[in-house]
Structure formats: C-alpha cells, structure tokens
Amino acid sequence: MTALEQHSELSHELLTMKAADQAAAPKANSDDPARQLAWRRLTAQHGDRLRTLLEQHGHWPTAEEVGEEAALGAWLVAQHADRQLEVQRLALRLLERAVEDGSAGPEGPGRLAFLRDRLHVNAGLPQRYGTQIQGVTADGAPIPWPVEDPEKLDAHRAEAGIPPFTEYTAQHAPKS
Numbered sequence: 001m002t003a004l005e006q007h008s009e010l011s012h013e014l015l016t017m018k019a020a021d022q023a024a025a026p027k028a029n030s031d032d033p034a035r036q037l038a039w040r041r042l043t044a045q046h047g048d049r050l051r052t053l054l055e056q057h058g059h060w061p062t063a064e065e066v067g068e069e070a071a072l073g074a075w076l077v078a079q080h081a082d083r084q085l086e087v088q089r090l091a092l093r094l095l096e097r098a099v100e101d102g103s104a105g106p107e108g109p110g111r112l113a114f115l116r117d118r119l120h121v122n123a124g125l126p127q128r129y130g131t132q133i134q135g136v137t138a139d140g141a142p143i144p145w146p147v148e149d150p151e152k153l154d155a156h157r158a159e160a161g162i163p164p165f166t167e168y169t170a171q172h173a174p175k176s
Helices: 003-029 033-057 068-079 085-101 108-122 150-160 165-172
Strands: 133-136 142-144
Touching: 003 033, 003 068, 033 068, 033 085, 068 085, 068 108, 085 108, 108 150, 150 165
Parallel strands: none
Antiparallel strands: 133 142
C-alpha cells in the first residue's frame, strides 16, 4: 500500500469516527441512562481504535496528511476518550510534537491546550487554560474545573491562541 493510500484510509476512518462522534454527542448529557451508556460505549470504541491508529501511524495525523476535518476528528476522539487516559496521554504526546515541529498547523496549539486540560481534569489535576467547565452558577456563569494558576489563565490562553476566558465563555452562555 502506498503512503497516499494509507493516508486516504486513515483520513476516511477519522472522518467516519468524527461523524459518529458528533451525531452521538448529545447523548453524553442525556437524562436517559441508556443514551449515556451508548455515548460511553462509542467513545471507548473510538478511543481504542484511535490508539491503534496513532501507534501504527507513529505521529499525529496532520491536516496536510489527512485533511483538516480528519485531523479535527482525531482530536475530537482523543478529547472524548475520557475514561482512557492512556489514549489521551498518547494523543497529547504526539500532538505536542506536531505543535513543536510546526506540522499541527494553526489550530494545533489551541487543540493541544484543550486536550491537555481535558487530560488533567480526567486525571484529577488542575488545568492550565480553563477550557474544561464543570457547571454553571444559577445566573449562568461558567464554573471551570480547578485552574493551576488563575492569575495567569488568560496569559496561558493567549500563548495557545485561544480567546480570554470571559470572551470564550460569553460565546457559549445562554442567550437571554
């Protein structure tokens, strides 16, 4: 199989997982335990497959190789592998390398920030960028999971190319 065929196969698989992930995402917060379980099973299945793909591929699948939507798909699957910290750790290491060598593209640093925070929250550690929200107050203000250095939160976010915390959360606030 040629490198182009391998990348095409990888791209197709990542796009398929991305589509299934996005279609099933509303189940994650469903009041129906069966729908939540379906979400968990899908994300576990995808996490297992992503781990295999990353190990075979040997590096982060970049937009240049597989296309932007497939690269986004790899990141979404890694983000949602919440019960598979080894998958998130592998994805984080490979994405870190891609950001360092410039192959992750302009979206890389922001995606890396979100994945790092997600892994830290899942591992019971404070996050750096404040990307993971645990809930909202009665008036709709976001409550982030613990942050390692709240005074430097927006500086860290700026380094990763993501908007300041209040600007970012305002985009997702309920409209009155």
